[in-house]
Amino acid sequence: MADVVLHNASKTFGPVTAVDHVDLTINDGEFVVLLGPTGAGKTTTLRLIAGLENLDTGRVMIDGRDVSGDAPALRDVSFVFQQYSLYPHLTVYDNLAFPLRSPTRRVPEDEIRRKITDIATMLHIDHKLQNKATRLSGGEMQRVAIGRALVRNPKIYLMDEPLSSLDAKLRNELRLELKRIQHELGATMLYVTHDQIEAMTMATRIGVLREGKLVQIGVPREIYEDPNDIYVATRLGQPHINLIPRNLFPDVAMPPAAETVGVRTENLLISRHNGAAARIDWIEHLGDQNHLHIDLNGHKVTTLVQPDAQLDVGDVVALELQNPLYFDRTGARLRG
């Protein structure tokens, strides 16, 4: 494994800037997740590192070596695509063995067997090794595709939303598995997703992309608790962070430039005191928690309450802010 560095990397497709002067370091053994909506430049960033796209500006360094001009095969990276593409005429075993039998890196068959057994056990597909790849469920096929990347020991694993085609239950299971495998292998991994849960639960560090720019990078807790701007604040957290105009809290002392107050749902506390004109609109029972949808002077806000809280639609409540985040008119964070 190795560290991977992007220096000032840019890529445009016609009028569209997909990746815009990105500087990013993925340390040896680190699990970095790039998070952003469709079109933020996540996949293009991966493809630039893999050599599937050429840089317009900047450099890609792998293990201290400039590989910007190298063909993909020379870069020693493994890529897992969103849509698993297995060889349908081969067994699971032969699919997994395929990268190791490539003419450029011949591996002895007994070593191949040992590696495949290890990886297949880790991914819980060891009982399916002799099946045809087409005779598997979707989740199993995707695990084979991930396994085919993991049998190799490349400089970096590049993964493009590998779990997004799986159902929710399997995705839950594989998240933790993948993180454990990465940890056990000491692998360097760059993983892209638009799913905030995947980012928060798996990443050593999360890089948030917006329109091709890397707007913030940090450990999940930092991105969640200490965002640089409104955009980053709204990337994480379910339900969304509440963004409330400052004038709805006339009694709270704020930085003069603050226009918007950001409060995570768990930091918006309700009390029975009268005073504020906040009214409960709707209570959403999600089992482990209830979401309370509140109307605050015509502004919709959401907060969490315990399922056994004695509250009803129409009740008037007061709101109290905990750890509020202040943003100026451009959406940039004002740190106190």
Place this chain on the structure above:
Amino acid sequence: MAEIRVQNLQKSFGDFVAVQGSSFVVENGEFFVMLGPSGCGKTTTLRMIAGLELPTGGEILLGGEDVTFKRAAQRDIAFVFQLFALYPHMNVRANIGFPLKCQGTPRAEIKTRVDEAARILRITHLLDKPVSGLAGGDRQRVALGRAIVRQPAAFMMDEPLGALDAEFRTLMCHELRALHDRLHATTIYVTHDQMEAMAMADKIAVMNHGVIEQLATPREIYERPATMFVADFIGSPAMNFLAFDGGLQRGDRHVRLNSLSVEVPESHEDISQQRLVLGARPEHIRLSDEGGLRGEVFGTEYLGTTQIVTVITEHGKVRARVGADRRTTVGNQVGLTFKPEKLSIFEHQSGRAIRTALYDTNLQGARHG
């Protein structure tokens, strides 16, 4: 608007039984969700109610009228599909107005009703745009508009949000529920996504292999699942199941997991010695340094507000939802303790929940408003 009454409804395709005798009532103005994995018969049931499939047996009453063998067009039902098919050569206004135009509604009335539908869906500004350039969510709003504009007796929705990405789905869930609160139209909504069901439904019917396993409010289903299938299907992460051998007598308040005695809700049944399963939701489990069910921390998943800690115990992997500020280290030994009043007990063989104090008390608290 109308009540929908389904009696002993069955459907077979050759040897395959898709729906095995369902009976349920959707009350006037109710948001009714049919939830289950693919192949459980939910879409087939919906299609029979809409008249797109003919049942093998049973009957369907719409507002008291038997419509079992009536054609779809005679049922006064609007259907919203997962893949919203809009007419690409028409603009938004023409797409929404199309069902009325087909019925021969006067032009002035079409305009009034399309404007009204657009206002409800907040897409007035899009009315004169072509549909080809619209984003996914707006396309789905147009498809909804085409359903609303007819002012039908009931709406049938077949995974209408399935094609949208996760973030947008949450937003549209809120919109759909708010829309329902404005229109109060009887709605049957089919999904395999438990989050959608929990967020929107007045009542949920959880289906499996063509059978309704439980029909109740979201809260009831979550807190008092009737079967292990229901318990497993609702909630993310799912309920933890800890298998053990034992029996129960009326009045028992403890079960034994090997050497550990666990307090549970009082049993209201006598259960002979057999394989049983203790069901514990992740948020009803606490970590403790000493005592409890011992295990080794396998991993943690940070979720901002909370985190999920997975612990390997002699009863398998157990997931606990605890505060995000609690520090845990992979490989460390921890104990797990349970909130006694929230636990379920199931028969392993049948999957049925055993009646306990938890299942026999009244649930209190607020409902969807």
